[in-house]
Amino acid sequence: DAGVIQSPRHEVTEMGQEVTLRCKPISGHDYLFWYRQTMMRGLELLIYFNNNVPIDDSGMPEDRFSAKMPNASFSTLKIQPSEPRDSAVYFCASRSPTSGSSYNEQFFGPGTRLTVL
């Protein structure tokens, strides 16, 4: 398996522009998480899905942020309009289902480094 795939790896945009980050989870994983990492705040959970359904979006900072998971193999995180304070590394992670020896293991993608000018 290729692991969790994220695109783009780097994104530079200007304030006010729309940004869309993409994630393909590991096949067979039923949970998908979006995190944001900054020096000041560390790793923050933004939202997570179970079987494509958003379960908890309490970490989404503002209405400017939205996330979707139209199917089991794809999710997007959108920021509209983007602001300089949104600059961070955004990680997607997926978690294996509770079965056998793969209990609770969460695997991260390589991240998208977002810079908003």
Next chain:
Amino acid sequence: GENVEQHPSTLSVQEGDSAVIKCTYSDSASNYFPWYKQELGKGPQLIIDIRSNVGEKKDQRIAVTLNKTAKHFSLHITETQPEDSAVYFCAAKTGNQFYFGTGTSLTVIP
């Protein structure tokens, strides 16, 4: 909600020495405790984990211990090597959410 504290924030050791990173958690309902290694420019990588019904787990040079009564768990790396240099994060899982420590930057000096 869960609160995970991690210490130290930075750690330097000589190659071959051991390194210990400690975490505490607050929610007794937490039942799974993974450790992640993050190298520069990469995502966190799961290196070892422990469930709440186990006190210790070892995988070659790394080991994790868990004290449920005291609500703390630790990562032990023995015979450290330069390639162990990275940021290490502990986490605690409560329900379906993972709560992360603030990270420890480990430097192994050759």
